[in-house]
Amino acid sequence: MVDFKKELALSIESALGGKFSVAEIKALIEVPPTPDMGDYALPCFRLCKALKKSPDEVSKDLAENMMLPEGIENLEPKGPYLNFFVGKEILAKDVLKEVLTKKDNFGKSTIARGQRLMVEYSGPNSNKPLHLGHLRNNSLGMAIANIAAANGFDVVKANIINDRGIHICKSMLAYQLFGKGTTPEKQNIKPDHLVGHYYVLYNQKVEKDKKLEEQAYSLLKKWEAKDRQTRALWKKMTGWALAGFKQTYKEFGSKFDVWFYESDFYDKAKPLLALGKKKGVFEKNEDGALVAQLEKHGLPNKTVLRADGTSIYITNDLAVTKHKFKEFKLNESLWVVGSEQDLYFRQLFKIFALLGFSWARNCRHLSHGMVTLPSGKLKSREGKVVDADDIISELEELAENEINKREVLVDEKDKKRRGRAVGLSALKFHMLKVAVQKDILFDPKESISFEGETGPYVQYTYARAKSILRKAGHQGTKSFGFMRLIGPEEQKIIKILETYPATVLKSLEYLSPHIICQYLIELSEAFNSFYHKHKVLQAGSEEIKHERLALVQATAQVIKNGLSLLDIEAIEKM
RNA sequence: GGACUCGUAGCCUAGUGGAUAGGGCAUCUGCCUUCUAAGCAGAGGGUCGCCGGUUCGAAUCCGGCCGGGUCCGCCA
Numbered sequence: 194m195v196d197f198k199k200e201l202a203l204s205i206e207s208a209l210g211g212k213f214s215v216a217e218i219k220a221l222i223e224v225p226p227t228p229d230m231g232d233y234a235l236p237c238f239r240l241c242k243a244l245k246k247s248p249d250e251v252s253k254d255l256a257e258n259m260m261l262p263e264g265i266e267n268l269e270p271k272g273p274y275l276n277f278f279v280g281k282e283i284l285a286k287d288v289l290k291e292v293l294t295k296k297d298n299f300g301k302s303t304i305a306r307g308q309r310l311m312v313e314y315s316g317p318n319s320n321k322p323l324h325l326g327h328l329r330n331n332s333l334g335m336a337i338a339n340i341a342a343a344n345g346f347d348v349v350k351a352n353i354i355n356d357r358g359i360h361i362c363k364s365m366l367a368y369q370l371f372g373k374g375t376t377p378e379k380q381n382i383k384p385d386h387l388v389g390h391y392y393v394l395y396n397q398k399v400e401k402d403k404k405l406e407e408q409a410y411s412l413l414k415k416w417e418a419k420d421r422q423t424r425a426l427w428k429k430m431t432g433w434a435l436a437g438f439k440q441t442y443k444e445f446g447s448k449f450d451v452w453f454y455e456s457d458f459y460d461k462a463k464p465l466l467a468l469g470k471k472k473g474v475f476e477k478n479e480d481g482a483l484v485a486q487l488e489k490h491g492l493p494n495k496t497v498l499r500a501d502g503t504s505i506y507i508t509n510d511l512a513v514t515k516h517k518f519k520e521f522k523l524n525e526s527l528w529v530v531g532s533e534q535d536l537y538f539r540q541l542f543k544i545f546a547l548l549g550f551s552w553a554r555n556c557r558h559l560s561h562g563m564v565t566l567p568s569g570k571l572k573s574r575e576g577k578v579v580d581a582d583d584i585i586s587e588l589e590e591l592a593e594n595e596i597n598k599r600e601v602l603v604d605e606k607d608k609k610r611r612g613r614a615v616g617l618s619a620l621k622f623h624m625l626k627v628a629v630q631k632d633i634l635f636d637p638k639e640s641i642s643f644e645g646e647t648g649p650y651v652q653y654t655y656a657r658a659k660s661i662l663r664k665a666g667h668q669g670t671k672s673f674g675f676m677r678l679i680g681p682e683e684q685k686i687i688k689i690l691e692t693y694p695a696t697v698l699k700s701l702e703y704l705s706p707h708i709i710c711q712y713l714i715e716l717s718e719a720f721n722s723f724y725h726k727h728k729v730l731q732a733g734s735e736e737i738k739h740e741r742l743a744l745v746q747a748t749a750q751v752i753k754n755g756l757s758l759l760d761i762e763a764i765e766k767m
Numbered sequence: 768g769g770a771c772u773c774g775u776a777g778c779c780u781a782g783u784g785g786a787u788a789g790g791g792c793a794u795c796u797g798c799c800u801u802c803u804a805a806g807c808a809g810a811g812g813g814u815c816g817c818c819g820g821u822u823c824g825a826a827u828c829c830g831g832c833c834g835g836g837u838c839c840g841c842c843a
Contacts, residue, residue: 563837
């Protein structure tokens with residue numbers, strides 16, 4: 194595609210006699226608020242001082258003196274702004290040809306080629322099932338991984354299972370005391386839910402019996418001492434939890450290339466701890482615990498090893514991260530984790546820097562807001578959560594009901610498949626469309642809709658477009674002379690299509706999938722307006738019909754490309 | 768108490784220095800013998816938390832204040 198901003202900047206630069214660089218001018222050029230003001234505009238405020246003229250004069254003089262680049266048909270000074278108009282036919286041809294020849298690759302770039310990026314997300318504790326918070330995290334992790342890959346990153350999607358620690362021992366203890374050797378099969382319950390049941394039970398029982406705390410702790414010591422019985426129980430229960438997670442991931446669409454288990458790393462931090470002691474980064478405090486001395490660096494100190502020598506979360510993270518960079522030869526590592534761990538990651542990364550690892554500066558925490566309920570924070574300990582499996586199946590069912598309302602005699606299997614696609618898109622889009630750092634208040638009764646700015650709305654737009662192409666028997670556009678797509682509705686779509694590649698780059702730059710969501714909403718709105726105003730199949734002439742079909746095909750293509758970045762399925766029929 | 772973060776119509780939300788602050792939900796009015804009404808067109812609804820500052824220009828940057836949230840564990 195022609196880079197009109199660059200072409201304009203070149204012309205303006207030479208008209209101004211080199212007083213400003215092309216890059217400076219290009220950065221100033223923007224898109225005016227409404228189409229009647231043109232396609233591009235130069236605000237002249239920044240230029241006027243050096244030129245010793247008023248911005249209005251600069252704009253007027255430029256309008257008289259500059260050469261119009263090819264494709265720019267007109268220009269118009271309007272007060273301090275200089276507005277440019279791209280030829281409608283040229284724009285249509287330029288954009289549609291690009292979309293329809295690149296197809297699935299439209300919007301991809303190679304700016305990060307050769308860079309290996311690990312995206313770590315999900316990170317569940319193996320003592321309870323996944324909940325809605327995990328689903329936001331998973332949606333983000335997948336979208337970020339897709340967006341990075343679309344820009345050339347060699348992405349490694351990683352999951353670290355927190356399968357050891359005091360919290361695991363709590364579920365184990367409750368099961369030991371009250372489980373009577375039951376199994377998920379005997380209870381006919383999803384295995385991770387059985388484990389979660391005992392975690393909640395522990396927290397109920399410990400209210401009345403504080404001795405359970407000591408018992409859980411002694412279980413942890415036995416575990417670290419590799420006590421055979423304890424390990425056997427642990428293996429059984431984490432196996433259940435993991436089997437359950439994998440079912441949920443499969444249903445939700447979460448994918449991972451690598452699985453890390455904390456239990457493989459809890460005792461691998463010794464060399465790092467020794468290094469830290471040698472460098473004076475870690476010091477024993479009066480109780481005997483090993484503490485990272487961060488206060489002189491503006492952060493609170495952080496314990497890295499308990500006084501009794503057992504590991505805590507950060508002990509593992511030290512070892513895992515070193516392993517990650519070394520074994521996977523990473524250029525960068527990104528942790529997709531909630532904002533409640535902001536301080537933790539600042540401490541962790543600071544420790545890496547103090548230990549002298551060069552990769553410390555390539556660690557990044559993608560912090561996201563929490564999901565809260567009208568009654569407040571999600572609390573697994575009290576069982577006050579929106580369970581991931583429940584909410585997924587609930588939405589799939591709601592979507593199936595919607596299909597039932599609209600269609601009779603649908604094939605059951607097909608209905609299930611479509612219901613699943615629509616339900617998941619409602620859920621994922623809902624959590625991806627807001628800026629990452631914002632908290633999301635989730636009201637189970639009201640939050641998820643299939644109308645308005647939603648995933649299903651975008652899917653619906655796609656299905657409409659595909660339906661037209663089907664009915665037209667459209668085989669795909671082969672020739673690219675578009676002289677008739679000059680109406681405001683058509684031009685609006687074309688201009689939005691044009692900005693897709695820049696939108697994808699922006700969402701990578703800011704690590705913000707919501708930019709893609711906003712884009713898809715805007716494109717869908719433009720297409721639906723066009724759809725209502727103009728007929729494609731019964732257009733005035735065969736030429737118009739063919740050109741409009743190309744526009745429909747290009748719109749469908751870009752919606753599909755955008756949705757795939759969000760890990761949402763574009764379906765042929767709603 | 769300190770650090771971080773958020774504050775935009777009744778509710779949710781976009782906006783990372785530029786022209787008249789965009790959308791969605793809810794409310795109201797129209798539009799299905801015409802390519803899928805999960806849609807479209809339109810109406811009403813705004814002290815962009817408050818006060819200062821920087822700037823030709825501030826929802827956006829800076830300072831202060833107010834309000835919500837999170838964190839400041841030898842939990843994860």
